[in-house]
Amino acid sequence: MRSNTIEISPVGACVGAEIAGIDLREPLAPQVRETVQQAMNEHGVVFFRDQALTEDQHISLARQFGDININRFFSHVPTHPEIALVVKEPDQTRNIGGGWHTDHSYDRIPALGSMLYAREIPPKGGDTLFASMYAAYDALSDGLKQTLEGMRGVHSSRHVFGVKRGDLEGRIGNYELATQDATHPVVITHPDSGRKALYVNPGFTIGFDGWTADESRPLLEYLYRHAQKPEFSCRFQWQVGSLAFWDNRSTWHYALNDYQGERRLLHRITIEGVALG
Numbered sequence: 268m269r270s271n272t273i274e275i276s277p278v279g280a281c282v283g284a285e286i287a288g289i290d291l292r293e294p295l296a297p298q299v300r301e302t303v304q305q306a307m308n309e310h311g312v313v314f315f316r317d318q319a320l321t322e323d324q325h326i327s328l329a330r331q332f333g334d335i336n337i338n339r340f341f342s343h344v345p346t347h348p349e350i351a352l353v354v355k356e357p358d359q360t361r362n363i364g365g366g367w368h369t370d371h372s373y374d375r376i377p378a379l380g381s382m383l384y385a386r387e388i389p390p391k392g393g394d395t396l397f398a399s400m401y402a403a404y405d406a407l408s409d410g411l412k413q414t415l416e417g418m419r420g421v422h423s424s425r426h427v428f429g430v431k432r433g434d435l436e437g438r439i440g441n442y443e444l445a446t447q448d449a450t451h452p453v454v455i456t457h458p459d460s461g462r463k464a465l466y467v468n469p470g471f472t473i474g475f476d477g478w479t480a481d482e483s484r485p486l487l488e489y490l491y492r493h494a495q496k497p498e499f500s501c502r503f504q505w506q507v508g509s510l511a512f513w514d515n516r517s518t519w520h521y522a523l524n525d526y527q528g529e530r531r532l533l534h535r536i537t538i539e540g541v542a543l544g
């Protein structure tokens with residue numbers, strides 16, 4: 268249905284919104300695309316329900332927001348290298364993304380975000396948490412904000428994707444490609460929203476540029492503990508046909524691993540971003 272009754276309903280107080288009234292199979296009219304973009308700027312992650320996308324439609328949808336990043340570590344749909352597989356089989360115990368993180372912060376030009384589309388969901392469990400790094404930043408004291416201004420974080424994929432891990436065998440590969448690290452401002456000015464966001468994350472940030480690991484740890488741990496406050500987060504419960512489109516620069520996410528013995532399969536397309544300064 269081509270509808271002009273688009274409804275945007277916030278999920279959390281400061282992060283996440285569900286958007287109803289858009290059929291993602293169709294090319295988006297410019298003002299609809301703009302509505303989605305604005306909702307992303309405001310809420311950091313947007314959710315759509317009851318979409319029935321083929322792989323090609325998923326790819327066309329993503330292309331309307333930028334170029335596609337072909338993930339070098341994830342396994343992909345054999346016929347569609349643009350689509351990474353986020354999967355856990357019933358006999359696998361470890362999930363992908365099972366801790367707070369931001370995808371791609373280890374890249375020099377970190378991806379804008381991802382469109383994750385649910386194809387198989389366990390009968391219960393398997394939700395995803397999202398946290399707003401706008402809200403986390405805003406809630407810091409003026410003193411700490413000032414201290415962080417001008418600092419850079421060092422981000423790496425080596426400790427995550429650079430080690431061969433039996434528990435993720437078949438799902439993650441190309442360990443030898445996890446070589447480059449990147450630095451980014453600890454506080455970024457978001458390229459689309461113009462808002463300031465805290466840009467360090469427990470998954471990939473290993474220290475502050477020019478600081479030792481020992482010096483960095485206490486402040487990073489403080490920032491991680493602060494940013495994990497439930498007040499800054501929301502929780503999304505998937506159904507088959509749900510699609511989440513998140514902004515990597517302004518949010519963290521966490522895939523809950525509470526569905527042992529069940530299969531969970533999502534298709535992820537990641538969109539290229541811009542340098543963060």
Ligand code: OGA
Binds near residue numbers: 353363393394521533
């Ligand atoms: C990801 C990820 C979250 C999930 O695809 O980057 O972390 O809930 N997935 O599967």
Ligand code: MN
Binds near residue numbers: 364368369370520
């Ligand atoms: Mn992730």
